[in-house]
Amino acid sequence: MDELSTVLKARALINKVAPTGVPVPIEAYAGEIGAVLRKDKSLGPDEAGYSFEKDGRHYICVNANDRPERQRFTACHEIAHIVLGLPSDHEQLPWWSYAKRPLNEILCDVFAAELLLPYGLFKRFVDKADISLAAIDELAGQFETSTTAAGSRFAAVAGFPCAFVLSEKGAVRYASRSTTLRQGKAWITPRMALPAGSVCARLHGGGVCDGPEETAADLWFSSWDRGGTLLEDARHLQQWNQTIALLWFEDEELPPPSTDRSQADEEGEQGLAELDGILPWPGKKRRR
Ligand SMILES: [Zn+2]
Incomplete structure (x- = not known):
């Protein structure tokens, strides 16, 4: 399992549910894979949640003491374990730590982020948002x-x-x-x-x-x-x-590669470029 196949599997689930509203309904994702969502008040502060299978049905339990957005992430992370068939490795670290996070756990986080922020839906918001x-x-x-x-x-x-x-x-x-x-x-x-x-x-x-x-x-x-x-x-x-x-x-573009730049500098040294009838229009990019 790698990041690309993880993303593709997440998108396949998103396509089946086809969420249109925001926030996306995580109950619909759980329903689509036949899982039951439950809240568990007995979990400690470093335990986000877990899932198990009983009589052929998946149960996802999230920490009821966590903030709602954290509970949503946990539910999607557990959906990832089920869909990707990856065993949980929640023992040796608190959920928030990235320092020694096993690859399977990172892939389940990637899957969860895809479900919560689906590409097409989220991109429409990002394209209109400020950059900060x-x-x-x-x-x-x-x-x-x-x-x-x-x-x-x-x-x-x-x-x-x-x-x-x-x-x-x-x-x-x-x-x-x-x-x-x-x-x-x-x-x-x-x-x-x-x-x-x-x-x-x-x-x-x-x-x-x-x-x-x-x-x-x-x-x-x-x-x-x-x-x-x-x-x-x-x-x-x-x-x-x-x-x-x-x-x-700042100008939302990549600077040109250094080879292009030295060519532009050479042209500058050799004087004005030949007139071609096309007026230079000031772009967003500041000249060097
Ligand atoms: Zn996990």
């Missing part, structure tokens, strides 16, 4: 899910280059990148320490920030030869020693 963690908070509220889940899906469906990065204890645990950023080969090294000079590193070190700040793109992206300046909107979640960040380019 505050906008992601608002989307999370509308879809009744966590800011972390909404942020990771925000980057996945965004039509412009952006990434959502989750770090824990000062190291990157998960990065979600938009298609354009992946096509531009902007690679965020898994498990790397928060880059020195980034807003995330400062917040993790006890510093503060109030709003997006400019960060050099090559601080975040490895083997990056396009240069450029990112906007970094970051937040430290003290409770879990996690730092989240949204990264994007």
